[in-house]
Structures are given as structure tokens and as C-alpha cells.
Amino acid sequence: MQIDLLQEARRQAEICNACRYCEGYCSVFPALHEERMFTDGNLTQLANLCHNCRGCYYACQYTAPHEFDLNLPKALAEVRQDSWETFAWPGPLAHWFQKSGVLIAVATIVGFALLFLAFRALGSSGGEGFYAVLSHSAMVTIFLPAFLFPLFSIGISLRRYWRATDGKSVKMSDIFDAFVSAARMKNLAGGHGDGCNFEDEDRFSQARRLAHQAVMYGFLLCFASTSVGTLMHYLLDMPAPYPLWSLPKLLGIPGGILMVLGTVKLAYLKLNADKDLGAPSAWGGEMAFILLLFLVALSGLLLYGLGNTAAMPTMLAIHLGSVLSFFPLTPYTKMAHGFYRLAALVRDAQRKSKA
Amino acid sequence: MTITCDIAVIGGGNAALCAAITAAEKGAKVVILETAPKAYRGGNSRHTRNFRCMHAGPLDPLVDDYSEEEYFEDLLKVTAGKTDEKLARLAIRTSEECLPWMQEHGVRFQPSLSGTLSLARTNAFFMGGGKSLVNAYYRTAEKLGVTAFYEANVIHLELDGDAVRHIDYTHEGEAKRLAPKAVIVASGGFQADIDWLTRAWGPAAQNFLIRGTPYNRGVVLADLLEQDVQSVGDPTQCHAVAIDGRAPKYDGGIVTRLDCVPFSIVVNKDAERFYDEGEDVWPKRYAIWGRLVANQPDQVGYVIIDAKSLNLFMPSVFPPIKADTLEELADKMGLPAEKLRNTVESFNAACGDTSDFHPTELDGVATSGLTPPKTNWARPITEPPFYGYSLRTGVTFTYLGLKVDESAQCSTANGPIRNLWAAGETMAGSILGQGYLAGFGMAIGTVFGRIAGREAANYAN
Numbered sequence: 001m002q003i004d005l006l007q008e009a010r011r012q013a014e015i016c017n018a019c020r021y022c023e024g025y026c027s028v029f030p031a032l033h034e035e036r037m038f039t040d041g042n043l044t045q046l047a048n049l050c051h052n053c054r055g056c057y058y059a060c061q062y063t064a065p066h067e068f069d070l071n072l073p074k075a076l077a078e079v080r081q082d083s084w085e086t087f088a089w090p091g092p093l094a095h096w097f098q099k100s101g102v103l104i105a106v107a108t109i110v111g112f113a114l115l116f117l118a119f120r121a122l123g124s125s126g127g128e129g130f131y132a133v134l135s136h137s138a139m140v141t142i143f144l145p146a147f148l149f150p151l152f153s154i155g156i157s158l159r160r161y162w163r164a165t166d167g168k169s170v171k172m173s174d175i176f177d178a179f180v181s182a183a184r185m186k187n188l189a190g191g192h193g194d195g196c197n198f199e200d201e202d203r204f205s206q207a208r209r210l211a212h213q214a215v216m217y218g219f220l221l222c223f224a225s226t227s228v229g230t231l232m233h234y235l236l237d238m239p240a241p242y243p244l245w246s247l248p249k250l251l252g253i254p255g256g257i258l259m260v261l262g263t264v265k266l267a268y269l270k271l272n273a274d275k276d277l278g279a280p281s282a283w284g285g286e287m288a289f290i291l292l293l294f295l296v297a298l299s300g301l302l303l304y305g306l307g308n309t310a311a312m313p314t315m316l317a318i319h320l321g322s323v324l325s326f327f328p329l330t331p332y333t334k335m336a337h338g339f340y341r342l343a344a345l346v347r348d349a350q351r352k353s354k355a
Numbered sequence: 356m357t358i359t360c361d362i363a364v365i366g367g368g369n370a371a372l373c374a375a376i377t378a379a380e381k382g383a384k385v386v387i388l389e390t391a392p393k394a395y396r397g398g399n400s401r402h403t404r405n406f407r408c409m410h411a412g413p414l415d416p417l418v419d420d421y422s423e424e425e426y427f428e429d430l431l432k433v434t435a436g437k438t439d440e441k442l443a444r445l446a447i448r449t450s451e452e453c454l455p456w457m458q459e460h461g462v463r464f465q466p467s468l469s470g471t472l473s474l475a476r477t478n479a480f481f482m483g484g485g486k487s488l489v490n491a492y493y494r495t496a497e498k499l500g501v502t503a504f505y506e507a508n509v510i511h512l513e514l515d516g517d518a519v520r521h522i523d524y525t526h527e528g529e530a531k532r533l534a535p536k537a538v539i540v541a542s543g544g545f546q547a548d549i550d551w552l553t554r555a556w557g558p559a560a561q562n563f564l565i566r567g568t569p570y571n572r573g574v575v576l577a578d579l580l581e582q583d584v585q586s587v588g589d590p591t592q593c594h595a596v597a598i599d600g601r602a603p604k605y606d607g608g609i610v611t612r613l614d615c616v617p618f619s620i621v622v623n624k625d626a627e628r629f630y631d632e633g634e635d636v637w638p639k640r641y642a643i644w645g646r647l648v649a650n651q652p653d654q655v656g657y658v659i660i661d662a663k664s665l666n667l668f669m670p671s672v673f674p675p676i677k678a679d680t681l682e683e684l685a686d687k688m689g690l691p692a693e694k695l696r697n698t699v700e701s702f703n704a705a706c707g708d709t710s711d712f713h714p715t716e717l718d719g720v721a722t723s724g725l726t727p728p729k730t731n732w733a734r735p736i737t738e739p740p741f742y743g744y745s746l747r748t749g750v751t752f753t754y755l756g757l758k759v760d761e762s763a764q765c766s767t768a769n770g771p772i773r774n775l776w777a778a779g780e781t782m783a784g785s786i787l788g789q790g791y792l793a794g795f796g797m798a799i800g801t802v803f804g805r806i807a808g809r810e811a812a813n814y815a816n
Contacts, residue, residue, distance in 0.1 A: 015672050018610035018671045019609050020468045020469060021483055021484030022483055024466065036670055055483060056483070058486075058487070059486050060486065061485070061486050062608070065394055067603055112611075132406075191463075191465060192481075194463065200492040
């Protein structure tokens with residue numbers, strides 16, 4: 001990891017440790033106040049616990065122009081970003097995609113192209129509905145590795161993270177604690193429950209927390225929809241398309257709508273928030289990731305809406321193409337944050353149960 | 356541009372904001388004249404962390420209860436009786452209703468901070484500290500139609516008989532004049548004016564550090580005192596503590612405090628000890644060390660500890676100076692090496708049985724036959740590496756201020772000034788003759804800020 005970023009985070013953490021006014025805002029500060037000397041592993045863990053709510057920045061009496069020049073959200077964002085690049089496997093991919101919106105866009109276009117190519121080359125082999133455009137077995141051949149590879153890669157990254165942060169063997173209660181925190185996005189609630197300072201400087205608002213929840217639960221609903229569809233296909237011999245009053249649709253449509261609304265709000269908030277309280281170099285990559293999620297969700301909804309029209313094959317290519325770029329990029333884009341966040345929350349639960 | 360308003364509040368910290376909000380809620384058109392730029396608004400309030408609050412029964416976030424009598428006794432102990440009982444009891448009694456009022460106006464509290472559990476019953480901690488309180492109050496004030504001008508430097512209040520006629524100030528490089536119906540002064544003490552401190556203290560004050568805002572220069576206070584507005588307090592009295600000598604001249608705030616004195620020996624620049632470092636637990640002693648250090652040559656002290664004491668106290672912002680021998684440490688700190696060795700050796704020789712050593716309570720582990728003695732936590736300094744910190748006097752705020760009555764109103768020898776009120780540190784000397792009680796400054800500011808706002812609004816309406 002980059003020494004200068006760690007050194008700056010260490011300098012700031014030492015000042016915070018002598019002050020402690022922000023103790024109630026989030027999980028970062030109780031963890032920080034337990035240390036006296038900050039190892040690289042401590043700082044990596046603190047950085048991944050930080051949800052960039054910015055409460056500590058606006059409350060801080062030592063921000064610029066004060067000579068101590070504190071900007072903890074930024075210092076931790078930079079270390080966090082760097083840790084994701086360091087732990088990624090294969091490493092160079094994260095180095096390219098984390099920061100570059102352009103490369104994410106290129107990957108998405110490549111995804112479209114691959115799908116169009118597959119439609120041409122592989123075709124339907126006699127299927128119906130979507131499978132009239134591309135056969136089910138061809139879809140599985142393309143998407144199964146695209147889904148499994150990132151999981152394998154993330155697994156390696158999390159192992160590296162766990163080693164770096166001196167993680168202990170995981171108990172169910174640690175995992176439960178972490179999921180409860182993530183489910184409520186507790187670390188964006190500001191300690192007092194009024195929300196975070198992402199939207200409008202020192203005004204507390206729930207905007208980012210709610211938008212994030214919409215995307216997260218929307219994504220989980222869509223994921224559940226696909227999983228249910230897969231089970232129905234294989235176990236019940238009920239291939240797609242599914243009608244409106246079916247489980248895949250009842251999960252997928254609200255999920256898609258939540259994702260569309262959430263990503264639009266997140267992108268809007270991100271445009272207006274102070275870039276200098278995050279990792280400015282990663283802004284483009286983060287924004288492109290939000291837009292890619294938006295595209296996945298919107299194209300999925302449109303595919304449902306236009307499923308019986310001539311536009312269907314094009315929409316199918318756009319939807320599957322964006323999914324095809326989204327999944328393999330998971331370990332190397334902002335999407336990885338969910339996994340690291342959970343790992344950090346599990347690690348923090350271990351710290352709390354020890355204390 | 357001429358501004359019209361009912362009430363001008365001079366100052367932009369806690370007391371000023373409580374006054375402005377209260378007056379605006381009563382329908383008055385209020386203007387805040389804050390001398391600091393926006394980034395540094397809030398005076399010393401931005402460095403504060405809690406509010407000392409009387410309460411009968413648990414009052415979120417405070418536990419148990421804290422009665423008027425106990426609160427008042429705590430005040431008597433630190434001020435050695437130098438207080439105005441009527442005003443002090445008014446502040447104490449009213450503090451209880453202030454806490455919910457603060458919450459209604461945007462302030463959020465958090466449980467007592469790690470390292471301050473002893474205050475969980477008496478002091479309510481602001482979530483995020485004083486700057487977040489200040490931010491919340493500015494948001495609330497803005498919603499109520501209060502206008503805040505930053506970098507608005509008030510130079511003069513024209514006092515004519517029993518009323519203030521107008522205020523002269525500069526803003527954005529232009530001289531301006533404002534003639535409000537009523538004026539509230541909440542612009543703090545004069546501690547950032549080192550020349551004034553020097554006149555009061557003598558040349559020693561040149562070496563003092565100012566823990567808080569550099570903007571409390573006492574301009575308005577001096578202007579009013581010149582016009583014979585009644586004052587209270589002694590210009591040499593202030594809240595002063597011993598802080599890290601490497602702290603910035605201004606605005607170092609909380610992180611520059613050092614809690615290691617009880618586990619150390621403290622010497623002056625001649626490497627001589629001068630006071631019992633183990634007299635009492637640190638929260639009860641840190642405020643006297645500001646004055647002790649101020650009385651030493653060059654107003655500097657040096658804390659010496661060894662390896663076994665390094666982790667017994669809260670970390671501070673600057674790492675200690677570290678050396679493998681006492682001579683090397685003396686060298687790095689600019690102390691006479693041989694003298695320091697002699698001082699440490701005679702201290703070590705005076706230490707006795709240390710098996711009862713207990714860092715968080717008075718353990719009676721004392722020296723014998725040493726002057727001055729160390730009466731608790733006396734363990735020989737023998738285990739390298741050795742660590743040192745320099746100590747200087749850090750002034751929080753001065754106590755010389757405006758004398759007010761129970762309605763926060765100012766007066767001259769001829770009686771009350773009809774349209775002038777004062778709140779916060781600028782009148783706290785009425786209650787704090789000497790000494791200090793943690794969180795009491797914010798209590799005085801909130802209580803008297805609200806009184807001043809109410810009275811001024813009643814007058815202006």
C-alpha cells in the first residue's frame with residue numbers, strides 16, 4: 001500500500017485520538033480510540049469502516065485553514081481506495097478500473113458487442129421468448145463463468161484483507177452484528193439518527209442513506225429474482241419469460257425500480273457533494289459504476305416492458321451486455337466496497353466483543 | 356448598505372446564538388455581527404465539548420441526578436467562594452431546562468467520551484463537539500430569519516446616557532453604522548489581545564499560548580469599559596491550564612492538553628522541581644498548573660517520565676521527545692544535563708515502596724524527605740527510554756468582563772443601560788471570580804444568552 005497515504009491517515013488519526021469529540025458518530029472512532037500507535041492494518045480497517053458520512057469533517061475544529069488541516073473522510077477514503085487496489089486479484093485490473101470511468105464505459109460497450117456477437121454466432125437453436133435470440137445453454141455458458149470468477153477473485157481479496165487487519169476466526173455473532181449494521185446502514189445515520197452530512201454541508205440528511213438502501217435492497221431483490229428464476233427453470237422446468245404475477249417478476253420489478261431511483265439519487269448527490277472530502281482520483285470510477293448499475297436496472301425494466309416488441313433483441317443485448325460487464329468488474333470497481341465493508345464490520349464486531 | 360434590525364448581537368458563539376435564536380423566536384429582526392470568518396465562526400464555543408447541567412433524575416444523556424446544592428458546592432470549591440451567589444444559582448437552576456431547549460434547537464448529545472466517564476452524571480457531551488453545536492445553531496437561526504455577517508468587526512458602541520445609540524463596525528473593508536433598538540454583547544474575553552494580557556500580567560504573558568479563538572481580542576469590552584460601563588472581575592484572572600509547549604499560539608484546543616503530570620516529575624528550565632506533581636487526580640489539578648508554569652522562568656516547564664508510564668495517560672497530539680539516557684533527553688530539550696540527572700537521582704532516592712501504585716486513584720505512593728514532595732504516584736524514573744514534554748501556560752478565557760444583573764442587563768454607575776445586555780464569557784466573570792468548572796462556561800452562555808435574547812426582544816417589541 002502507498003506509504004504517503006497511510007502516513008497522512010496516521011497523522012490525522014493521532015490528532016483525532018487526542019480529541020475524541022466525534023466518538024458517537026460512527027464505528028470508526030471507538031475503534032480508533034482503542035489504539036495508541038496505528039499500524040498499517042489498523043488504518044486499513046478504519047478506512048474500510050468509514051462510510052464517508054462526513055459528520056466528523058463538519059464537526060471538526062481542526063479543518064483547514066487551521067494548521068492541523070484535518071480531513072479524515074478524505075484521508076480514509078484514499079487509504080480505502082488504495083487498499084482495494086492492493087488486495088484485488090489480479091491486482092492491475094483494480095488499478096485500471098477503480099479510478100477510470102472511461103474504462104468502465106469501454107468495458108460496458110465491449111459487453112454489448114460480445115452479446116450482439118453471441119446473438120449472431122450462437123443464435124437460438126429453437127428456443128422461445130428471450131431464448132429465441134440466444135439459447136439458454138449459450139446464456140449459461142457465457143454468464144456462469146462471468147458470475148463465478150468475480151466471486152473467486154473477491155474471495156482472494158477478502159483473505160488478504162483479513163490477514164492485513166489481523167482478523168480472528170469468525171463467529172456467527174460477528175456476522176450477525178455486521179449484517180444488522182449494514183441492513184440499517186447504521187454508519188450513515190450519524191450516531192443520533194439524523195443522517196449524514198453528504199448532501200448539504202453541515203446539514204444532516206437521510207438522502208444518501210435512503211438512496212443507498214434503495215440501491216442495495218433493489219439489487220438484492222433483483223438478485224433474488226434471478227436466483228428464483230434459475231431454480232424455477234431447473235427444478236420446476238418453468239423457463240422464462242414469467243408473467244407479472246410470478247415470483248421472479250414480483251421481486252425483479254420493484255427491485256429494478258428501487259435501483260433506478262436509488263442510483264439516480266446517488267449520482268445527483270455525488271455531483272453536488274464536495275469532491276475533496278472523498279478520494280478525488282476515484283470520483284470518475286465511482287460515478288461510472290453508479291451509472292452502470294443504473295443501466296443494468298433500467299435496461300432490465302425496459303426489457304420487461306418491451307419484451308413483446310421488435311425492440312426486444314436490442315434491449316436484451318443491452319441488458320445482458322451491461323450485466324456481462326458489471327459482474328466481472330465487481331472485484332475491480334466500487335462494487336467491491338460491499339464485500340470489504342462487510343468484512344470491516346465483522347472485524348469490528350470482533351473488536352467490540354473482545355472489549 | 357444600511358441594515359435595519361431590532362436587535363444586533365455582537366459575537367457569534369454559543370451565547371450569541373442562544374440570544375439570537377431566542378429573540379428571533381419572539382419575532383424580533385436579529386442581526387449577528389461575528390468578527391471571525393465563516394470557517395472560524397463560533398468563538399471559543401467551537402472548541403468546547405460539554406454542558407454542565409443540573410438535573411433531578413436521569414435526563415438524557417445524563418445519568419442519576421445532580422442537584423442545585425451539589426452543583427453550587429462544586430462551584431464554591433473551584434472559585435474559593437469568589438462568585439455571585441444569586442447569578443450562580445440562576446445559571447445552575449436554569450441549566451436543567453436548557454438541555455431540552457438545546458435539543459429542540461438542533462444540538463445532539465452523545466454518551467460521555469472514553470476517558471471522561473467521571474463526567475457522565477454532570478456534563479452532557481455534544482455529539483461532534485462544540486463546532487457541531489455552533490453549526491446546528493446557525494442553521495436554526497438562519498431558518499428563523501436571523502442574518503449573520505462574518506468578518507464584521509465592531510469597533511464602537513455609542514453610549515449616550517442610558518442607551519446605546521448606534522454601533523460602528525467594518526465589514527468587507529467598509530465602515531458601517533447600525534442603529535438597532537437593542538444590543539446584546541456576547542463577544543467573549545480579551546485573551547487573544549496579548550498586549551492587554553501583558554498589561555495585566557506583566558511580560559510573562561508574552562509567552563502564554565491561547566487555547567481558543569484568536570478573535571476574542573476584547574475590542575467591544577474595552578470600548579464599553581472606557582465608557583464606564585460597570586465591570587466585574589480581575590484582569591489577571593482567567594482559565595489557564597498547562598498545555599504542550601509545542602502547541603500553536605492560538606486555537607490549539609483540546610488536543611494540546613497533557614495528562615501525564617501525575618506520573619512524572621516536572622522541572623523548570625534550570626532542571627529544578629517546583630511543585631508536588633502528585634497532589635491530586637489530574638482533572639482536579641490541571642487548571643492550577645497553568646499558573647504554576649506561568650510563575651517559572653520563561654514560563655516553561657518540562658515533564659519527564661520513563662518507559663513504564665508512557666501508556667498511563669490519554670495520548671496527546673505531539674509525540675513525546677524520546678531518548679535512551681537522561682543526558683540525551685536533557686540535550687534534546689535544552690536542559691542542563693548534569694542538573695537534570697541530579698534532580699532525577701535525588702527524586703529516585705526519595706521514592707519508597709511502589710507496590711501500591713495505582714494510576715487512577717490517590718495511591719499514597721509518596722516520596723520522603725524531598726522538597727517539594729510528590730505525594731502520590733511517586734515511582735523512580737529509571738526505565739529507558741525516557742520521554743519528555745514541554746509545558747506552557749494555555750489561556751482559555753479571561754474573567755474581566757461586564758457586570759450584569761439577573762436579566763443579563765448592563766449598567767453604568769447611574770443605573771441600567773436600557774438597551775444593552777451581555778451574555779457568555781464577556782460576563783462570566785460575574786460568576787467565576789477564579790478557578791473553573793468543566794462545562795460551566797457553556798451553561799453560563801446558554802442560560803444568559805437566552806435571558807438576554809428574551810429581555811432584548813421584549814424591549815425591542
